[in-house]
Amino acid sequence: MKTKLFEPFQLGSVTLKNRIVMAPMDMFCVEKEDGFVTDFHVHHYAARAMGQVGMIIVEATAVTPIGRISLNDLGVWSDDYIEGLTRIAKAIKDNGSVAAIQLNHAGRKSTVKEDIIAPSAVPFDENSKVPAEMTVEQIKETIQAFQDAAVRVKKAGFDVIQLHGAHGYLISQFLSPLANKREDEYGGTLENRFRFLRESIEAVKVVWNGPLMVRVSATDYLPEGATIEDHIQYAKWMKELGVDLVDVSSGGVALAKIDVFPGYQVPLSEQIKHGANVPTGTVGFITNGTQAEEILQKDQADLICLGRELLRDPYWAYRAALELGEEIEAPYQYKRGWVYPKKR
Numbered sequence: 001m002k003t004k005l006f007e008p009f010q011l012g013s014v015t016l017k018n019r020i021v022m023a024p025m026d027m028f029c030v031e032k033e034d035g036f037v038t039d040f041h042v043h044h045y046a047a048r049a050m051g052q053v054g055m056i057i058v059e060a061t062a063v064t065p066i067g068r069i070s071l072n073d074l075g076v077w078s079d080d081y082i083e084g085l086t087r088i089a090k091a092i093k094d095n096g097s098v099a100a101i102q103l104n105h106a107g108r109k110s111t112v113k114e115d116i117i118a119p120s121a122v123p124f125d126e127n128s129k130v131p132a133e134m135t136v137e138q139i140k141e142t143i144q145a146f147q148d149a150a151v152r153v154k155k156a157g158f159d160v161i162q163l164h165g166a167h168g169y170l171i172s173q174f175l176s177p178l179a180n181k182r183e184d185e186y187g188g189t190l191e192n193r194f195r196f197l198r199e200s201i202e203a204v205k206v207v208w209n210g211p212l213m214v215r216v217s218a219t220d221y222l223p224e225g226a227t228i229e230d231h232i233q234y235a236k237w238m239k240e241l242g243v244d245l246v247d248v249s250s251g252g253v254a255l256a257k258i259d260v261f262p263g264y265q266v267p268l269s270e271q272i273k274h275g276a277n278v279p280t281g282t283v284g285f286i287t288n289g290t291q292a293e294e295i296l297q298k299d300q301a302d303l304i305c306l307g308r309e310l311l312r313d314p315y316w317a318y319r320a321a322l323e324l325g326e327e328i329e330a331p332y333q334y335k336r337g338w339v340y341p342k343k344r
């Protein structure tokens with residue numbers, strides 16, 4: 001059987017050898033709270049590349065020190081980070097995968113010791129720090145930080161950039177009426193709430209001509225929050241701006257009850273894919289090859305992003321190939337001992 005899961009995918013100028021993507025997952029493990037890449041990061045991502053994942057999205061990497069989710073996040077706020085990030089990009093590419101990286105600012109969800117900033121002075125919950133409302137100057141500086149980060153990850157050799165617009169971090173805070181109470185041109189209407197992301201995309205594209213993805217939370221799961229309809233419009237605008245793929249997640253802007261079950265976010269991906277006519281990735285409780293293949297065959301997404309299942313099994317792609325009766329390449333160093341799964 002020729003499956004879609006093992007068909008190549010063209011992401012802008014870059015070809016993925018299959019539709020299997022490692023979702024960004026913060027390992028919260030820098031050693032000295034300094035944002036630097038460790039040996040662990042290099043081995044961790046190389047293992048998934050050897051496991052024949054088509055594209056690896058390196059975890060949320062902070063564009064400014066107060067943009068860190070935690071003190072243990074990777075950083076990219078100065079040129080000092082290029083060397084370590086180069087090690088990760090090289091390890092991924094040397095092992096045949098496409099190297100993507102997620103650029104993030106945590107906004108009001110940052111847990112650093114310093115004062116934090118957000119679109120409005122509204123804390124995430126009663127236990128969270130109250131952020132300072134960003135001045136327009138701070139907005140411009142933060143957009144500049146995303147642009148500077150793009151320059152650095154380009155120097156580090158990454159093939160693809162993902163902007164983190166999901167899970168209630170800064171971009172997502174601007175997009176959601178629950179966190180964005182601004183009365184200036186960055187808040188209020190849908191167009192105004194999109195402005196921070198629009199300007200960030202435009203700024204990145206000045207220095208970056210490779211593929212660009214944005215991860216979004218396509219619903220806040222609350223009546224007053226951002227809805228899937230809002231996100232279909234956001235996705236249309238992103239497409240106009242030259243975003244190559246929208247990676248569709250959900251939730252995280254505010255506490256809400258979410259019913260989680262296998263593939264629970266797939267319908268959100270499907271609605272954005274067809275509503276905005278843009279390629280999408282889907283993520284969330286996808287654990288086996290048959291499930292992944294069904295999503296692709298039903299045209300509900302273009303890419304299958306796996307999080308925890310790839311933590312459990314870096315060689316998930318081999319397992320999925322066996323399950324689907326597909327042929328899969330091995331690292332050339334394995335070739336002498338390699339028999340295609342279906343011939344076993």
Ligand SMILES: Cc1cc2nc3c(=O)[nH]c(=O)nc-3n(C[C@H](O)[C@H](O)[C@H](O)COP(=O)(O)O)c2cc1C
Nearest residue numbers: 023024025026059060283284285286306307308309
């Ligand atoms: C340990 C861990 C760290 C995560 N860190 C990030 C992150 O840095 N950026 C992000 O967008 N999502 C992050 N996520 C969410 C995952 O990318 C993914 O969307 C989520 O785990 C659901 O997919 P899964 O069911 O395949 O794990 C993280 C998830 C886990 C388990």
